Amino acid sequence: MVCDISYALTMICPYCASDTKVTNSRPSHKFPEVWRRRQCKTCNNIWTTREYLDLSTTHRVINRDSKIEAFQRDKLLLSIKDSLSHRKNSLTEASALTDTVLSRILTQKTAQISFTLICAQTYDVLMRFDKTAAAVYIAIHGENEE
Numbered sequence: 001m002v003c004d005i006s007y008a009l010t011m012i013c014p015y016c017a018s019d020t021k022v023t024n025s026r027p028s029h030k031f032p033e034v035w036r037r038r039q040c041k042t043c044n045n046i047w048t049t050r051e052y053l054d055l056s057t058t059h060r061v062i063n064r065d066s067k068i069e070a071f072q073r074d075k076l077l078l079s080i081k082d083s084l085s086h087r088k089n090s091l092t093e094a095s096a097l098t099d100t101v102l103s104r105i106l107t108q109k110t111a112q113i114s115f116t117l118i119c120a121q122t123y124d125v126l127m128r129f130d131k132t133a134a135a136v137y138i139a140i141h142g143e144n145e146e
């Protein structure tokens with residue numbers, strides 16, 4: 001029996017709740033993510049979905065107090081966004097920068113990451129983007145603040 005993968009990927013239409021089909025798909029080269037263009041079989045509307053690695057199900061963070069917790073992308077995103085508050089498009093920029101930090105974390109090839117390493121990677125990414133943001137970030141999250 002042949003497995004019908006299109007059925008497994010079914011997602012309902014956000015406009016009319018009918019069945020949909022995938023009309024285009026491509027992987028990201030930077031981060032484990034698949035972009036899909038979908039179309040409703042009934043109303044023909046078109047939109048985009050993204051399937052991405054949820055690091056909260058794979059990665060753990062070892063905090064400075066040695067407590068271990070599930071990795072939370074939102075926490076990283078907010079810490080980056082806070083350091084970009086002097087910029088106009090801080091949320092959009094923070095989201096892209098978060099993905100850059102995540103791709104660096106994945107290159108560590110370990111599912112247990114120290115908070116110190118996340119800080120160092122985030123600081124480095126911010127330094128290349130906006131030195132003021134990097135300074136703000138390290139003032140809030142740097143070792144000396146503990």
Ligand SMILES: [Zn+2]
Pocket residue numbers: 013014015016017018040041042043044045
């Ligand atoms: Zn529809």
